[in-house]
Amino acid sequence: MAAQDRNFAWVVVQAEGTDVPSKASRVWKSSQYPDRSFDIDALKDAVKAKFAPLLDHVPAPNLKVYAANQEQIEDLLVHQAPAGATRDNPLVVKYPPPSTAKTNVPEHLEEVLLFMRDKQEAEQEASMYTDKQTMRETASQHNFKEELISHYQVCKQQGKGGEELECMVTKQFVPPDKCIAGHLLPHSNRTFLPSYGLSHLAINDVRNGILWAIGIEQKFHPPKEICLLYDPFASTWKFTVLNPLLRDKIIAGTNKTFGELHLQPVQFPHGKSPWKRILWVHAKLSIENALLNKWIEATEWEGEIEKIADLLRLRREQKRGEESDAAVTKWLESTGKAGVP
Secondary structure, eight states, rough: OOOOOEEEEEEEEOOOOOOOTOOOEEEEETTTTTTTTHHHHHHHHHHHHHTTTTTSSOOOOOOEEEETTSSSEOOGGGGGSSTTTTTTSSSEEEEEOSSSSSSSOOOHHHHHHHHHHHHHHHHHHHHHHHHHHHHOOOHHHHHHHHHHHHHHHHHOOEEEEEEEEEEEETEEOOOOOOEEEEEOOOOGGGGGGGGGGGGGGGGOOOEEEEEEEEEHHHHHSSSOOOOEEEEETTTTEEEEEEEEGTTBOTTTTSSSHHHHTTTTOOOTTTTTOOOHHHHHHHHHHHHHHHHHSSSHHHHHHOOOOOOOOHHHHHHHHHHHHHHHHHHHHHHHHHHHTTTTO
């Protein structure tokens, strides 16, 4: 996203006179006023709205905004400020502590607020992603989704807002606009299909797809924070979270966290598994990315990388054998000896 388009800021909130900030969280410019600048006042309004009821006792103008170096900021255009652009460099928003009078704020408020903020953030991300998905969705995409539903025998149920689809990973029923027909090898990389022994037309083959919640699609591409690992002995796939910071995050479109699904099996109908070689390459690239980011220890994952390399090598050897058999068959047919033992 270009700097001038940034309509969010990472912040931590902290009571004045304390050294205990909240977890960094993202606040968004209010969509109620699309023409309003995302300035210091709009930021304070967004913070107050997101951190209710913690900030119910203080008017938004009374909040104070600081940079990480504790310098107070009186004037700010969010999209122009480096502070607040990332989780690692958040703005600090301080508020006067509430009076000691008894209030209706529940006990263990911090835990409640953390869950509320994470869920709201996941829902906002889901909403943004859905808007983009809707804009780009074509008749071809719709057909691809219907084909995946049929191929994988995806369950449906009637929810409060209408028909819902079962996410193949979380096993939760979610609205159709939150259940994505995900391409394992995305359209943007379809030129790589021949390297998998596949035609460019295979991009919309059902074996290159899976139906899952928006939040999983967001973290699957490009290869980075999650992957599906294959156990050839049990012939099962396991949903694997490589970035430990992701495990407490709620999966957009659901009420489950990534951590709840870590190492849980992902099952497909018998004989209807996606193309393994695409998922193997994705897992290999994701693991290499995780090693670069120091999310995982190399000594603990050397075996997994070697296993994937072996699987890919066996697949290539099998493919060469199939091509050799096909060549022999073609020669026999040309000599009129096809079917001769």
